[in-house]
């Protein structure tokens with residue numbers, strides 16, 4: 162007996178970088194997993210059916226780098242360079258946050274992601290226990306990291322991160338996993354990074370870090386340590402555990418070789434990199450070297466949306482422009498960044514695909530819209546024409562969390578009320594109070 166049968170849907174699979182469509186198939190789900198994909202499965206075998214006609218079933222999208230509670234700061238720091246973005250806006254504003262604020266901000270970000278077909282997120286923030294609560298209640302899937310900075314309270318931060326890991330890693334039927342989240346090599350000392358790596362090894366978890374975001378950061382690392390950020394972090398032992406490095410826009414060939422040799426996954430967040438004018442990772446060169454490249458949104462204070470397909474689309478366009486080659490990052494490879502490569506980056510091996518045995522994380526996308534018809538190429542329509550509002554229904558771990566655009570696990574009007582009520586307090590800026598300090602860097606090349 163199946164719990165759910167999705168009928169007559171076009172199924173998107175990606176095999177070796179190429180999209181494949183299985184037309185008019187049924188998808189049977191039992192418990193948390195996909196148990197059959199075939200034409201005309203008997204509806205009598207299912208407790209519940211969903212009509213998928215005219216829709217495309219896609220693997221739930223994976224957001225490999227985000228700060229979902231930063232939905233609260235969407236639009237507060239526009240058209241400013243990264244140093245002012247951090248020191249003048251984000252880090253002063255974040256001192257206003259209470260765990261309750263983070264909880265409502267996280268629910269807002271999760272609601273937006275589910276509405277855009279995103280079913281899994283690798284998040285990096287503080288008050289991560291409030292985020293875990295939001296993830297648990299909403300039915301979302303997440304890999305959470307509690308952001309760590311160097312400072313007088315390093316010992317307490319590590320103890321809290323350890324306790325958070327022990328409490329939440331594997332929680333909610335393994336929908337929630339936890340890694341360590343050292344912020345970056347420019348906000349964490351090498352000795353602190355070493356201790357974080359040691360803790361990750363002891364707990365058997367990975368790490369998620371920001372790395373080589375700007376040319377100035379690389380120049381400063383060379384001046385202070387005689388090493389690039391990538392080589393510095395490698396020497397602290399952080400790459401001895403599974404690792405996601407976000408941004409990684411400025412790397413030399415030996416850095417790319419190091420990332421490949423240690424199996425470090427790179428989460429590129431092209432909209433943030435473009436908006437802050439900091440440069441975008443050399444994705445084609447990284448992939449050619451064997452680096453797993455995945456796609457992230459980053460926070461809504463720099464991206465403004467958690468629309469993973471928009472970020473993937475931007476990255477494909479950038480790679481074509483950078484390489485002066487329309488063949489760079491083709492559709493199948495780009496969709497992989499947001500699905501199978503995301504799963505590889507998060508070391509979550511049974512998501513990111515629509516296959517028998519995989520976790521039932523998927524979205525149904527309407528294709529009968531003016532902006533996607535006629536449907537010569539469903540994968541092209543998805544990547545280059547679709548909009549988040551085309552996503553009708555989302556299933557995570559076998560559970561329907563959105564049906565016909567109605568969120569079933571999140572009270573969206575309450576979330577919007579709670580967020581609105583907080584905004585005046587949250588946007589008061591006292592720049593002498595900051596979460597951390599972005600260092601003054603040489604301009605870089």
Ligand SMILES: [Zn+2]
Pocket residue numbers: 226227228371407459460
């Ligand atoms: Zn980030």
